[in-house]
Amino acid sequence: MTVSSNGIEPASSAERIRAALADADRHRRVQAASRAFWWQAPVVMGVCVGIAAVSRGRGWPVVVPLGGVAAGALVLAALFYFARVGRPVSDSIAAGIDDAAGFEGELRSAGWFASRETRDSWAACHLDRAAVRLRAADWTASYPALPAGRAKLLTAALALYMAALLLMPRVPVTTSASSAAGEAGSAKANEARSAEGLLPEVQKQLEALLAAAETGSPVPAGIAATASELRALLSRLDVLRDAGKLKDLARAMASPGGRSTEPFKELKTIAERAQNAARMPGLTPEEREALQRVADDMAEAATASERPGDKAAEAVSSATARKSDAAPGNEPGEVDEPSIQEVSDAEAGGGAGVIMMGDDDKAAGKAAPGVGLGGGSDTRTDGGRLADLEAALKRETVEASRDADGQNVETEARRKTEHGQATVTYAGSAAGAFDRGRAVAPPAVPESRRTAVQTYFIRKQ
């Protein structure tokens, strides 16, 4: 039997090393699990807060967010449980423990020898030494507990917030609240609600104002009386310039729940009255123009609400589009003029421009000016743009240069032939005989590579 100088039997040394490695591995895994826990705890709590917020908004029972919390806690508890379960220590784990504890490879090597059944005197001595050294090992120092202060703080804050969400009484959603949300303009639905909510108030003020303007009587109390107030009112009406909102407004008014059963008539009336008001003296040009604009929009909206389905919306869109800064010439008869204008702006390859203008069929002409230029698709209706024309001209020029006879074609063909991928052949050429007298020496080694070649042939050790 082999006995070490310090009285430790090799077998017990091996067992001690295995136990120490298992203990160190457990510390390592607990620390890793702790690190993972505090990385994931704020995320899990954040998800729970999200669930709580959604369930609060939708009126779900409190059990739902609490269930989320319980599920998260279960996952984390499982993580910890599996971290603590003992398992065989592999060499890579032993290497990691060795490195963390500063054993300079001794623990890794001893761990491997401890797992062997047979070992010679040198290995036994090695294990004895490692076992003695392991007595002083402090795994809690090698794998200290993580402070994770910020993660803990964040998790606690989220937990408090979730508790507040669950415990505070639920406030019902009001029209004003949704109107405020609509003013924020964050969602389209809110915008639609804003248009609906704005209508009675604005319409009321507008009617009063128009009545006062028509009769020349003083403005009723509480209604806009000064030019600045009128401007404010008109700016609020500006929201109606948006085609989408007008469409929403038309739909809202046409709906059974709307204020009027014949909204288009009402709108038309308001439009006429706004038209009349715009003609009245005493208004600044700015106010007159704004009133005129409102009158036009109202008239369009009224026309739109008269038509069924999406035609109404299209009418509104076209009305808005006509007022926008888009290029003129949507009518079929106006096709050529703007298109020619666009091409002359391009100033690149007049000939190419003429070729591109050759496509003057009616369908393309009806679509939009510039459509079909440079081979563009005639399905586009937004008109030709300078960048498109430039790209098309460049493409045409490149294609034209490839077709041209001369040095370019010859070079390309030769290069391709050398690579065995030629698409062009010399049909009329005969195979030339090799003329030794015209042979030239191979190119000299470039000066920059000369040293390298010399180095290669005069090899160093």
Place this chain on the structure above:
Amino acid sequence: MTTSIAVEQSIDQFRDRFLRITEEVGRRIVGHEEVVNLTITSLLAGGHVLLEGIPGVGKTSLVHTLADVLHLTFSRIQFTPDLMPADIVGTNIVQEHSHGGTFFEFQPGPIFANVVLADEINRATPKTQSALLEAMQDVSVSVGKTTYRLDQPFLVLATQNPLEMEGTYPLPEAQLDRFFFKLKVTYPSEEAMHQIIDRTTRDADTAVTRVADGPQLIEMRHVARAVPIARPVQAYAIRLTLGTHPHSPYAAPLVKQYVRYGASPRAAQAIVLAAKIQALNRGHAFVSVEDVRSVALPALRHRILLNFEGEADEVSTDAIVAELLGHVSTE
């Protein structure tokens, strides 16, 4: 006395002798601690060393000093283009009997020594260089039909100058592979220069003491081979060796780009054996990954054959090994 105690004593004795040899050599050789350490390591492993360095940096002095410190027979062969193999291994000469008649008698060449300094080995022709092959590998020489054993310990320390390459015959790969280590003797530092000048321009005693002899070195060799190495550490040494081959899965990008052939299994043997000696030198009874890493460069640098791109771009094999050490996983 128990076995473990005997092992402990062996380790202590080995370490003590190693340190004494190093210190004694250091009395004459200034600086170059790593070169001295690795030369002694190679001697204890039974390998041969190729020393490369510019003239005057102390290559020959190191070999002389080592022979003096270890109480070993020493011979020096100056390699020249007209040197013949018989000038190295010896030859049969005709002798005359006292009673008349003649006979052939073998006259041993300078290879018959414990420490052989092959100075400027790349100046001799390949034919002469190859005369060293058998001696370095099998520690024997064959002349005619007779094979003569060389005395142990046997160490060939060859030097070559990296500057004057004209008129030289680069060592073939087979011969390079037989060198355990290739060590580069660099220019001494400013402080080391002061010490060199102080020692050599005064009437100072630079005599060295013999601190070990041949049998002791043989014993140290046996101790070194007894050091256990864990399989994962050995696997790392093997991965490093395999990683020098461009088609190996362990190959680093530089290896794939610039290497034609990688190191032979002799490299792995050299790494493991040298790592064991390094471990003992540090008083350990085991081999660690750090021991392997510390000897990988001198064991691999001369066993890597560069391709044309590597030669043309003057890529250093040291850089390739350094990248390999960072690339190959230790686990």
